[in-house]
Amino acid sequence: MLDYRLVEAVAAVIREGGFERAARVLHLTQSAVSQRVKALEDQLGTVLVVRATPARATDEGRRLLAHCDKVGLLETDLAVALRPESGSDSPDADASDVPHVPWTTLPVAVNADSLATWFPDAVAPFLRAERALLDLSVDDQERTHLLLRDGHVAAAVSTRAAAVQGCRCLPLGRVDYLCLAAPDFAAQWFPAGLTEAALCRAPAVIFNRADEVHHQFLRGLLPSATSFDRIARSLPLHYIPSSERFVDVVAQGLAYGMIPLPQARQHLAEGRLVDLAPGRAVPIRLYWHCWGLRTRLLDALTHHVVTHAHQVLAQE
Template sequence: MRFQMDHLHALVAVLEEGTFEAAARRLRVTASAVSQRIKAMEFTAGQVLVQRVTPVTTTAAGDVVLRYARQMQLLEADTVRALDDDLMHAGRRSMALAVNADSLATWFLEALAALPPTVGVVFTISREDQEHTTSLLRAGTVMAAVTSTPEPVQGCRSEKLGIMRYRAVCSPAFRARWLEGDASPSRLAGVPVVNFDRRDRLQDDFFRRVVGHDLDAPRQFVPTSADFARAVVLGLGWGLLPEQQCLAEIARGELIELAPHSPIDVPLYWQRWTLDSPLLDDVTDAVRSTAAARLHAL
């Protein structure tokens, strides 16, 4: 079974862009040409590889081929990088990564910015909860991920990055309105709490650990890290913020810590393909170095 490189590029483009038309614009061919390349791959594989919905998604067989396609792209980029001194067109290669929202908002972009210009790659970042980024690795959607799962996904290796420490906080106005001036955790039942989305269990885990029973409260859902922090500062509810987003505000009196001796520590790991790639090695080194400087030791 052999796949042509232009067909593999078409598969990646369709999955990243979401439609055949957008993939065609990226590849500078017609949508019909993209469709023909995907059909040729499906004929070679003897299976349907993509579900032709909007956005386009992979089948189980498509996940396998997508992983192979990304590996081939990475090897191709490494080869171009080794042969081409000016690296101008290597910069068109895309590396797909998965990162949780809080890491993305507080430290991860610093790692990418620290890479030297000679790395010659652009990034496609999927924002996903740290407990679910491994699913993107398993599907072949990304080449590496920040995750809270230490066990390596098949075909990947895992290493410790550090601990992201969260503090339970509220604004002075929230304390005055909802807690009658008493910021003890036991008073949080029944008052508004901010959640990132419906899968966010951090506030519930904190409350259960500190108070001893489940949290029953009205919830505000704010699905971006920076806006989540701003919602807490503005008094829309209490919530847990990474130290990078709240320690300065606590020092200035803009936020009040609800349980100073009970932070929540979330261990983070870097999982990446075991593929031998200088390009992926460079990214891993940058992530490792920045995490060591910005996270607590694990």
């Protein structure tokens, strides 16, 4: 049987990125945290934490962290099941205002565009009803499932259609990305449309180096792989890793870029942005991945996210 005081110390070091921060969170001395981590490593016969700046988990440490999170969810279920069935703690009361039900942190990975649009509304009813805290990791939608696979999170919004091993995968819907620019920018840089010569000259904006949406658009637009390779090598690019600032850069006429329709709709209606390639939207299909472990909190979060997504995202 694992000593969960030791497990808690390892989890804190991994989550906080170091022993000093973990000590503050756990209200222990740094030496005590270090001793607990070393004790568990000795007990298990393996290194769990890479002593670096920031500290990070080994493969074994990631598996231990995922196990710790799953145990926490199961313990929350048990606390709710054992609550007194009288007064304010009646079975009809939700868990949000039940003192002896602990706050439970749910680590979730989400892409920045979802976080800037539909995701907060999806989780708001869940957070009002439950004693749950979200620990969000933001990454490109092509990479969020890797955080789930490696044990960093319990759930993720991803473009991956196949379930991660040991996890559930549910379709959320489709987000269409449009190639947009401010009207003055379009007139200056694309007077004859999206020609190869203009695409080689006009500054574009993408989220980060893992963002593939712009390149997906160009592959579908250009007549050949040779044309795509030629433009991709010379494409002037801004990197703006913020969904809100990304849209601002385009709306201010500093670049053109691929913007999800939910963020673009009002700008288009008010004439601040124009579609450079009508009918050539890039459809991005999103999926909800979560642990296969069935717990009340994870099931409730899944229900709220999937239900809301089905209401606001395009369905096929």
